[in-house]
Amino acid sequence: MKKALLILSILFVSMSYGQEVKQIPQINVNGEGKVKVVPDQATIAVTVETKGNNAKDVKKQNDEKIDAVLKFIKKMNLAPADYKTQRVSLNPQYDYEKKKHSYNATQTIEILLRDLSKYDELMEGLVNEGINRIDNVTFQSSKLAQYQSEARKLAMKDAKLKAEDYVSVLGQKVGRAMTISDNSQTYYPQPMYAAMKTMERSDASAPRETLAVGEINITANVTVSFILE
Structure with missing residues (x-):
């Protein structure tokens, strides 16, 4: 009995290795979405x-x-x-x-x-x-979560657009996404502020400008694998 089970196991393994592994055509692309925001x-x-x-x-x-x-x-x-x-x-x-x-x-x-x-x-x-x-x-920004969501959507659109550009010359179409990896980081400008130091103006009545807040670049980066149809 044991001998018969061993023979069946060997046959099963041999058949498994003999079968071809079906490869799913796919494309991997990176996408970036960027939203510029004035800090509040x-x-x-x-x-x-x-x-x-x-x-x-x-x-x-x-x-x-x-x-x-x-x-x-x-x-x-x-x-x-x-x-x-x-x-x-x-x-x-x-x-x-x-x-x-x-x-x-x-x-x-x-x-x-x-x-x-x-x-x-x-x-x-x-x-x-x-x-x-x-x-x-x-x-x-007090609306950071909202702008991050916008950046992520833009990143996904960018990734899909790139995939469509690549496969358009092959006569294929971009199908559903298989995997999505988020590689995003948020950057905050951190200027050095010298206390009590302001811009001198010839007109003493004019308001002083002591702050240049600039913009925050909220960026989302994704890597997406699409199935090709």
Whole structure:
């Protein structure tokens, strides 16, 4: 019985290898969709940094500045959910030449500014209240998900158009998609902002221009495999 089963297994394997593997005609193409958007909000990371020889005094001074900064932010009528403490630190530092310890206290606040018309007022007020380090400013769109969806659709249309161009000379047609790979990345411009530095104008009454937000390129990249008919 075992011998018969072994013979049947060998015959089955032989028949399987003897059969031809049917190849499905297909084409692989890349597609790109791009949407350019003017930012309508910004995420700002600012820090109060205080140095001194006494840890308790350094922390106290830093806390006082942060208190003034938070009160100013509240006066700007920002929603409580739009600003938060990102990190806090108090670190000892040793000066080997003077053989003395000093201390460095920092607290970083992250702010989501939904109205860019308040940008200059906010930045100048922060500096006046004690902010001495602007770590990062990232401009973005409040409708990012919508624009990403548009970019993805454009990428798929681009991929199908490319496939149709390639196969049109072969007398074939592009069929349904077999696989789709999303290779998208979103880029946010992150300009360096010098606090209190503005463009000088000869006309003092003219409004100052301190911000050039530019555009966000929201790009979707896909790789699609289409069946050929």
